[in-house]
Amino acid sequence: MQFHLNGFRAGDPDVSEAVEVADRPGQPRQQPGGIPEEVDVLIVGCGPAGLALAAQLAVFPDIKTRIVEQKPGPLLVGQADGVACRTMEMFHAYGFGERVLREAYWVNETTFWNPSETNPQKISRSRRIQDTEDGLSEFPHVILNQARVHDFFLDIMRQSPSQLEPDYARRVVGLSIDASERNGGASHPVTVTLELIDAEHADLGPEGQIETIKARYVVGCDGARSSVRRALGRVLHGDSGNQAWGVMDVLAVTNFPDVRLKSVIHSAHEGSVLIIPREGGYMVRLYIELGKLNENERVSSKNITTDHLIAAAQRIIRPYTMEVKEIAWWSVYEIAQGLCDKFDDVPVDEEASRLPHVFIAGDACHTHSPKAGQGMNVSMRDSFNLGWKLASVLRGRSAPVVLHTYSAERQAVAKELIDFDREFSKMFSASPTISSDSDGDAVDPAGFQKYFMQHGRYTAGTLTRYRPSLISADPTHQHLARGLIIGMRFHSAPVIRLADAKPVHLGHTVKADGRWRLFAFSGAEDPAGSSSGIRALCSFLSDSADSPLRQYTPPGADFDSVIDVRAVLQQAHRDLALETMPAFLMPRKGRYGLCDYEKMFCPDLKPDQNIFDMRGIDRDNGCMVVVRPDQHVAHVLPLTAYAELTAFFANFMTQRD
């Protein structure tokens, strides 16, 4: 954490000073109580996608954001709980990774239970595996109540310079886009009509009161029944589910020995249960198979009660017993896959002539089963992808054309997810093949386990790879950094910070602050030498008129405020003299021109911890790795490829005035 740059300030460094606005002196910008007539971004829905976006935008006090939600207040219980490794990396960028690590259940191992070979009426453990492969991420796969994830985002929003709070108890009843204004840039082409639906709670006006708000951009994070999606005329295409499931968070007493391990249980004839241990050491989530539905049958019509769910679970886990003492939350649902063709308001054939102004994210544009724990994760990563793009366009740093990449990148991710989920759910719900009894749909238990393991990287969220676009380069120079794949998330590795010898993770320098990163890995020579590649690159970045830093950093802003350059050197940290390194890597910042000492890193020399080896960096030549504000690798370039670097940013960045 860096703070006190512009002077010592007492108190919690996570709490920003509120930014006042000219028209409401003495008050921070986004005090609740009354929706303004115009905003830059209106977010609809306080689920994971909406809050991740709001928390991202709240750090920019120059962007006027509002988030509305039809529920009367924050979520307290239930819904999603899986947090994939990749999502933990993202949480860390927002600043609350440690809180989640402390409070969550850690999924360390997964066990598989199947009908016993000797007595198929009983289940027996067939396999026990490590849940996440070593080295996949510096973070574990964890489980935490979605409501707590919301709380952490709400804290980030509250502590931000904008002091952003949701406006609850408001339902979208209308959305229109003014076609004449929508490519104008300076205008507010989207008009949204909101209805107050719980006046007593919101204390803001009579129930049914209508508010109208004009926005530059609207993002629908309003779930599977999204009003925003409907207003765009988009549809969730897909299969209606015909497999019913129940889910329960319970406090229970059981003699099932793996109740504190994630356990996949297939009984011979009673169906399946997935056991997900929960935070706090006592609670456990059960996903319980409730059998196939008929064509057009809805699970809600079956009047399933918690007694049904408990009885089903008890039958499946025989010979073990389970006595449920308290049900914290429960639900029934059918598995249904659904996907929108596009995640914005621009038809495919109008992309060249029209810029997007309305977006949809999360369940509003993709739905699937909760079984692989992907929903909340993919939804938040949707808005992590969109947030920095909106911010960079609104702040005049990127051309609005980058906004097309949101739908292009995330719709492809969602498509993969739907395909994965279809296969995974099918295998999950199939009866296990057992010697005494099998039918055509049955799945070999070993086959399911193999599928589960093969897709561990996928479910961890680390396989997402964006295709080449104006913000994601072709892999021409990928061989210079074989472990930092263009299009994929920057895979962190341990390093030692040169100035203070602190062991840190290089990837943790990539905060959710809208900045681009340029990691310069040094070649074989002494980086302090007068002709070293690092020094030459620093000279280019610092002095050349073609330097992206010179072109895009606003006058008066810190030189790392748009593109943050960090160097990774090959030498041990005690073998380099700080004072001999290029001054560019100790930039002077803030009102006092203080030196930022956190730009240079050296390898951790403990066994198997050297970042150059872990990430396949070309030790002879070094390289540049360009990382997007959402932590995805955008480019890998030779250390000397100044023109290519300039050309890459020129694709989409806006020169400063």
Added chain:
Amino acid sequence: MQFHLNGFRAGDPDVSEAVEVADRPGQPRQQPGGIPEEVDVLIVGCGPAGLALAAQLAVFPDIKTRIVEQKPGPLLVGQADGVACRTMEMFHAYGFGERVLREAYWVNETTFWNPSETNPQKISRSRRIQDTEDGLSEFPHVILNQARVHDFFLDIMRQSPSQLEPDYARRVVGLSIDASERNGGASHPVTVTLELIDAEHADLGPEGQIETIKARYVVGCDGARSSVRRALGRVLHGDSGNQAWGVMDVLAVTNFPDVRLKSVIHSAHEGSVLIIPREGGYMVRLYIELGKLNENERVSSKNITTDHLIAAAQRIIRPYTMEVKEIAWWSVYEIAQGLCDKFDDVPVDEEASRLPHVFIAGDACHTHSPKAGQGMNVSMRDSFNLGWKLASVLRGRSAPVVLHTYSAERQAVAKELIDFDREFSKMFSASPTISSDSDGDAVDPAGFQKYFMQHGRYTAGTLTRYRPSLISADPTHQHLARGLIIGMRFHSAPVIRLADAKPVHLGHTVKADGRWRLFAFSGAEDPAGSSSGIRALCSFLSDSADSPLRQYTPPGADFDSVIDVRAVLQQAHRDLALETMPAFLMPRKGRYGLCDYEKMFCPDLKPDQNIFDMRGIDRDNGCMVVVRPDQHVAHVLPLTAYAELTAFFANFMTQRD
């Protein structure tokens, strides 16, 4: 973290439900606004010692605690900043270790600068060392503004069932002990008179208003000029300092290359500077030598300004330069050592006949230089020592005689500290010997560095060793656990939790919750076997009338609520079947009788991480290790030494009704 034991509860699990009291229904016990007439414990002073004690006592809603402070509100800036490894262990027990780790500066290395051999007018780096030796603690040595440490304790208090808040703007003007009542136990023998000194701020009454409060126990944590100490007639004996120092927290621009490393700088003729980098990446603390004072001269008489301090620092660090941009806080002081003979109200010759009711802690009973970063640390550890003892006596678990051990244990620690500080300060302030110029007082730079390194364990706080007493056994069986020394803090080591395969630190099970711990390390045999040492011990603890758990656990309370038993097994966690282990190690707890699965641990089999090897546990026979609520090892015993275990607790515990 364990929570939801007695039912699911939404929200932050660190925030306890407030406990209501009979005489003020609807209100939590310790709402601010008006001091009650009687309390169990009155703490005087909101420094580190007072707050560590208040935070410890606040978790017990059955203890009525108040803490008063003469300042009008919480500390915002300045004073101490060093947090030793041992203190980090303690912070983790309170529950805020992660917050400190995230926010603090980490002291990774220390450098030593001395007059250059070629040109003694300039300083040059003579050595660079690792600050803390590997394996000394699982936590680093860190630096953080004392005000933030206060904030974390205040949060713990606020979130506790007592919702304890300090009563500010109150000065102690009288303290008396009723001799007739003081051994009564049920009475409130101490009367304290408080004067309101900042009525406007406190909003509680007219300035000068007097409040009288009766307490069972009073703890003076009110600093070097302690009113409580004065009321006891105790004196800080020691040397008046004749060495003046200045201290400044600055934002500065410098070309001194080690400004982000802890640096000890001795110039040839201009004195010494100690550089302590600070949290946030920009601020730095400077301790600046200001020369010897004359007999009876006070540093305050010298009218030293920040300009003097800056000029002195600039002379000392030549040839490097430093331009100070902002001074966040500064002070001047003379080094003085002082120590009280006893830390309570009972004269040495009356210990057999009288019980203590008033205690002093922190600077109230020991003062010394801040140079070795010990003050805040030792003060908080004073009250960590006292807190559980007060709680256990007030809750009827321990005989009041244990309260004598506070002064006995902590006065000895303070005595060692004063002796260390005298030597350390002398060496620090001495001129370095240089070839061209030396006098009798000069210290060889290599000698100072060697002294610094030799005392690394001492300054880390991990060498503290309490002498045998009724709560700390003789080391008869120490050979069974050579690395867990009786009297010293329980040195944590990594383990794998059996039920959920989570890698954790065994020592982190020792929370600041007033409970004793009994770690049972298994011998060579299968712990699940019918005659294993672990199983036999479990039978004794569970069933025998002599079992300390049966004797001291109140009726209806969880069986681990007084003595928390945890087993450490030798087998790899996948080689043990949970369901075959003694049921005693999966205790049923809370209103639902839920199973606590966090009592069994296995070694971490990564290289050099096996707890049995790291802590020298006898692998053939195993052993028991008894740990006090303040994390110090109280006893090491053979696994079969039931009678000795019973006898140890019988020394001081109170049988349940």
